[in-house]
Amino acid sequence: MSDLQSQDFIRISASTMTPPSARSHEDQVAKLIDVSRCIGCKACQAACMEWNDLRQDIGHFEGSYQNPDDLSPSVWTLMKFAEYENEQGNLEWLIRKDGCMHCADPGCLKACPAPGAIVQYANGIVDFVSDKCIGCGYCVKGCPFDIPRISKVDHKSYKCTLCSDRVSVGLEPACVKACPTGAIMFGSKADMTEWAGERIEDLKSRGFSNAGLYDPQAVGGTHVMYVLHHADRPSLYSGLPDHPQISPVVSAWKGILKPLAMIGIAAAALAGIFHGVTEGPNEVTEKDEEEGERALNETEKTP
Amino acid sequence: MSRPNTVIVRYTAVNRVNHWITAICFVLMVLSGLSMFHPMLFFLSALFGGGQWTRAVHPWIGIVLLISYLGLIIQFWRENLVEREDIEWLKQAQFVITNEEENAPEVGRNNAGQKIVFWSMTFLIPVLFLSGLVIWEVYFGEATSIPVQRAAALIHSLAAVAAIIVWVVHVYAAIWVRDSMRAMTQGYVTPGWAWRHHRKWLKELASDPQSKHLIRKRP
Numbered sequence A: 001m002s003d004l005q006s007q008d009f010i011r012i013s014a015s016t017m018t019p020p021s022a023r024s025h026e027d028q029v030a031k032l033i034d035v036s037r038c039i040g041c042k043a044c045q046a047a048c049m050e051w052n053d054l055r056q057d058i059g060h061f062e063g064s065y066q067n068p069d070d071l072s073p074s075v076w077t078l079m080k081f082a083e084y085e086n087e088q089g090n091l092e093w094l095i096r097k098d099g100c101m102h103c104a105d106p107g108c109l110k111a112c113p114a115p116g117a118i119v120q121y122a123n124g125i126v127d128f129v130s131d132k133c134i135g136c137g138y139c140v141k142g143c144p145f146d147i148p149r150i151s152k153v154d155h156k157s158y159k160c161t162l163c164s165d166r167v168s169v170g171l172e173p174a175c176v177k178a179c180p181t182g183a184i185m186f187g188s189k190a191d192m193t194e195w196a197g198e199r200i201e202d203l204k205s206r207g208f209s210n211a212g213l214y215d216p217q218a219v220g221g222t223h224v225m226y227v228l229h230h231a232d233r234p235s236l237y238s239g240l241p242d243h244p245q246i247s248p249v250v251s252a253w254k255g256i257l258k259p260l261a262m263i264g265i266a267a268a269a270l271a272g273i274f275h276g277v278t279e280g281p282n283e284v285t286e287k288d289e290e291e292g293e294r295a296l297n298e299t300e301k302t303p
Numbered sequence B: 001m002s003r004p005n006t007v008i009v010r011y012t013a014v015n016r017v018n019h020w021i022t023a024i025c026f027v028l029m030v031l032s033g034l035s036m037f038h039p040m041l042f043f044l045s046a047l048f049g050g051g052q053w054t055r056a057v058h059p060w061i062g063i064v065l066l067i068s069y070l071g072l073i074i075q076f077w078r079e080n081l082v083e084r085e086d087i088e089w090l091k092q093a094q095f096v097i098t099n100e101e102e103n104a105p106e107v108g109r110n111n112a113g114q115k116i117v118f119w120s121m122t123f124l125i126p127v128l129f130l131s132g133l134v135i136w137e138v139y140f141g142e143a144t145s146i147p148v149q150r151a152a153a154l155i156h157s158l159a160a161v162a163a164i165i166v167w168v169v170h171v172y173a174a175i176w177v178r179d180s181m182r183a184m185t186q187g188y189v190t191p192g193w194a195w196r197h198h199r200k201w202l203k204e205l206a207s208d209p210q211s212k213h214l215i216r217k218r219p
Helices: A043-052 A107-111 A138-142 A174-178 A189-205 A248-254 A257-278 A286-301 B013-035 B039-048 B051-076 B084-091 B093-097 B112-134 B146-176 B180-185 B191-197 B199-207 B209-214
Strands: A009-012 A029-034 A077-085 A091-099 A118-121 A126-128 A184-188 A212-214 A224-228 B006-009 B215-217
Touching: A029 A189, A043 A077, A043 A174, A107 A118, A107 A138, A107 A248, A138 A248, A138 B146, A174 A184, A184 A189, A189 A212, A189 A224, A248 A257, A248 B146, A257 B146, A286 B191, A286 B199, B006 B191, B006 B209, B013 B039, B013 B051, B013 B146, B013 B180, B039 B051, B051 B112, B084 B093, B084 B112, B093 B112, B112 B146, B146 B180, B180 B191, B191 B199, B199 B209, B209 B215
Parallel strands: A029 A224
Antiparallel strands: A009 A118, A029 A184, A077 A091, A118 A126, A212 A224, B006 B215
């Protein structure tokens, strides 16, 4: 999706240019997912399918409420169900709506080699522009959250758009609209952070002393945030990364290596050119030919 | 200069065809690979029909390159075995670089520089192939974990840059040392060329009755 004007881009994949940035006062948006209020009804999943016209093939029962079992090119959000036995020996059913986190510093965009295939809007939404996607799968390697999925049909990468098409005309994302308990909220990032604070206070007063907001700073913060009862251990929630960051391997590959490689190759070529114009060619002389012929003939004559 | 009437066959037709298949594949790999490596070179993908085509065709050319290079390894590994005199030649390499080759030790069929090119590519091309398989999204996207794919992408880029630099040196040396190119295009060198650059090889050839068929009238 990219129906928004190009001026709203603040980051463009595989671009060495600064995107148009005059309109700098756009509000940062955020989706707040309050895990403690989620009842696991999957209305958000259904709404996502409905709005984005996605239909996953019917799969197999995997022994869990989680269905389908994983994100896919046509599953952009997924309720993940984890059973956790707490210190008191009680079962906690930790249900987390998984999907793109819309990082402020997106690893997918950093890794993408196709100009303009991944963009970040001024409001913080990270979006894939499908017609420019080349299907290389670099975004999969760049993402710290294991979100993008490459289609085997059209070789394009897909993930949650945060309903950028809806947001651009002042609507909330489809999942937010459908949530019956108010577990998914949408608004400015400042408002969502403030609202999360109230929720966390409430949770703490009810015995969840480690309740907190998941807005990991190593990726610059995210535009999808969670209120977690166990914010000290995000990985309890079906493997939500405890310390997400763009892998140093990806940073090296997409950072320092690019200029170094260009300089290295150019230096090798320039060294050749300047050796050529200073030392000149290494040519066979007439004397070499005589000596060569003689070496060949000499031995021919010896019996 | 007097045109010598005798020439020496340096590369057979099979050698040459195999070499040029490899060369064409390598150039295509460099162009398509660089387009996916640096944004400023993305325009090179247009040569292959766009980004999707570039992404799709790059690994297949890589397979042809690997098979083709295996052919070169089979044909050339023996003459590239490292010997004691190679070290000596490398120590005297400054004479070669300043076009005072007569001060460097006599060289057999290949000099140490040529051997370095051969063994570098013999190492780098399989590394590129294996790391490339790991990041071949269409068929192997789910075969390995994401951290393994990240490492493979970095290794693939590093090996590619190294291979490109080795290739630049290889191409420049072929231009700089005049008439070397003809050995790989038409197959033969003159006795003077052999005397100047590979004197030990020339002497071995001249004294070996088995090699008589390699010495021919100029075509």
